[in-house]
Amino acid sequence: MSKKNFNYPSKLKLTPMLEQYLGIKQNYQDCLLFFRMGDFYELFFEDAKIAARELQIALTSRNPNADTKIPMCGVPHHAVNEYLKKLLNKGYKIAICDQVEDPKLAKKIVKREVTKVLTPGTVVEDLNLESKNNNFLVSIFWNEKKQQGAIAWADFSTGFWTGIQTSSLEEIWQWLFKLNPNEILVPDNFNLPIKNHNIFKDKIRILPKSSYYSLNTGTELLYKAEQITSLKTLDLEDKPELVRVCGSILSYHLQTQKTNKFHLHSFTVLNPTNYLILDEITERNLELFTLLDGKKGPGTLIYILDNTLTPMGGRLLKERLSKPWRKVKIITQHQEVVSFFYTSDELRNEIRSLLNKVYDLERLAIRIFLSKTTPKDLVSLKETLTILPQVHLLLKKQKNIPHFLIQNYKKWDNLEDIKEILEKAILDNPSPLITEGNIFKLGFDKQLDDLIDLTEHGEQKLKELLKKEQEKHNIPQLKLGYNKVFGYYLELSKVHKDKVPSYFERKQTLVNSERFITPELKELEDKILIASEKRKLREYELFQSLRDQLAQQKDRFLFMAKQIAELDYWQSLAETARKWGWTKPEITTSLELEIKQGRHPSIEGVIGKNNYIPNDIILSNEAKLLIITGPNMAGKSTILRQTAIICILTQMGSFVPASYAKIGITDRIFSRVGASDNLAQGQSTFMVEMTETARILRLAGRKSLVILDEIGRGTSTFDGMALAWAVAEELSKRQVRTLFATHYHELTQLEQEYPNIRNFNIAVKEWKGEIIFLRKLIPGPADKSYGIEVAKLAGVPNQVIARAKEILNALEQKEAEIKKKIIQKNLLSFLPKTKNFNQKIATHPILEELKHIDPNNLTPIMALNILNSWKQKWGKYEN
CATH class of the missing domain: 1.10.1420.10 (MutS, DNA mismatch repair protein; Chain A, domain 3)
Incomplete structure (x- = not known):
């Protein structure tokens, strides 16, 4: 690249150091180049301007007295991590250029080179990593000609990676939103939709398709990384698009980690049929990880559920909550272990006490393997390894232990040999830097x-x-x-x-x-x-040697990290169940769903168990679709959500907030709850509602669970009611288990037309002009909406409430008159005028036809057809 591309005057005379800087920068144009000079990392030209602005540090000049000044800023090398963290959180890509030659031995300018590249999705150091969250890098590819594509995601800090190939571009977007990665790789020929580009624009890295997404290159890199000779080993022989995205991730690994050692685990193709599918919309509507406004903490399910004590256990819990199992055998195996810890309070408390001292063994293993570990990391590893034998001994002493847990601890590896080496070698409080000495104990060397x-x-x-x-x-x-x-x-x-x-x-x-x-x-x-x-x-040499020795034990470390994560997962679910009084659900392959005294765990966590009113839900062949009516604020949405959450918890192997639950396995849960818009994507509230409804109608099957709240409320009354009616009919005909909350009382008529629809309502009580929410789900439709009463509770001024009641009374009277006229017109206008009116009615042939009509078996269309035929026969008579 020519100098003018660096945005400085081409006539500027450069020092040898700046010439060196620009030569290195040429290969890292998409990075902020941190250039080591003595005790500081310096940035120059445009990089300096960006860093000074983003880090709020002083922007100075390399030659302040010259006519042409070179922008410059710097940060101390010993404090660089805090500055790197800020830039990574803002989405920047950073190249770290270090001195790779002793300045005392340098004949001219000190030799420098980029030793690592940091990006938001490939960080393995403790910079911007959250202990209980994965840090995902995603790569996507779409073959327009074949109408095939793939998405793969990897967490470089833990080594986990997986992906799927699909013929649905929409499925790729759904996974992208669900994963919410920190960095996204896309080929340069891929036309990312504007709405998605706007949402992820700070996370997107556009890479050359010819190099990063080459099928041949991807195959070769997989052979090398996985140490295989055939793609069939990884179930990738018939998935070329998935091979391409895997290749792009491995190529990016080479670019960023600056090593030929691949540290990712063996790649596994994700099989969606093994899991209960929860798309991003359902996760958001059920507030599994964040509230509807995007905030974390109280009110989310993970806040109540997470009693893990290790980073590995916390990440596993989130993974299982995001992808619960679908196979009964797997669910019951985990359920038995949770039940064991639930009934073993003393053991669980001892296990929790020990796990609380365990560090992130998974990420420690990866940093050791990539030669990016510190002396403090080895202290953390040493302390973790002292806990493993104690946990193992606790488990071995137990009786009546589930077979699934026995399998777990029989393969247990205490890593005693590694612990002995670390105890002999590493000081309890070593220097944080491997170049400063004060790491090793006396007697080691x-x-x-x-x-x-x-x-x-x-x-x-x-x-x-x-x-x-x-x-x-x-x-x-x-x-x-x-x-x-x-x-x-x-x-x-x-x-x-x-x-x-x-x-x-x-x-x-x-x-x-x-x-x-x-x-x-x-x-x-x-x-x-x-x-x-x-x-x-000498200490630096010894540290490198010890680190290389430990790196060879990576698989052992990762295996035990998995064992600890599983143990932490089980005890966490047991601890939560014991704390909140949850019960073990019964699991069945049938389509039944019965919940007694069910509760919403997140709301109960906020208001307290004693303040929560539980409810029963039964979905069966006779009641596949429940139409739930009742006023706003009565709790319709809560009952819908808690039913879905109880199904999710069941399929995680967890206990559930209910006195009894019998749950038929669910393959997908769909949620259309609440009103929201997406102005960034140019979608109104009603458009979002209809988009989500359309997805449900396309994908929901008999084993799915659908919860719908207020379909059609975003448009005119008749349009909305017609849509809600049609959606309910469709789900009923397809035998999809559905909870359908609505304000359209007209929909309660569906119970008379469809044998698998039942009406329920949230009970309220009127007392002295006020309404009291009883929060109980009872059979039958609600008698009215109570909209004005809810408005009064919300604090709407009294004069507005009074006027609203006047208008409502007038409208109801008008509606009654209209209905009366319609009845008179439709039933009386076609009768012939006669003095003996009652006698004429008694002998009119319409009565004979009415005798043979069963209203319970009439659809609205059939009724309209009968009325039309009557109009043709007797509509000639005048009033």
């Missing part, structure tokens, strides 16, 4: 012991030498001193100059004294001065 003795006891050796000279020559007045010019010296007043030995070499004469050195003092001084540097170098 003889050469290092001698250097430590010199550096830590040098002062004592100097005092011993002084004492020896004093006693040898009987000159107790002899003193030891030091300055930067001469180093260490012996000083004696001129009064005693006749006692100076012949081998004392005079170095300085003062007014009242003289300073000397001796060959022994000089030798000792040289040893002391260079011992510190030699010690640092």
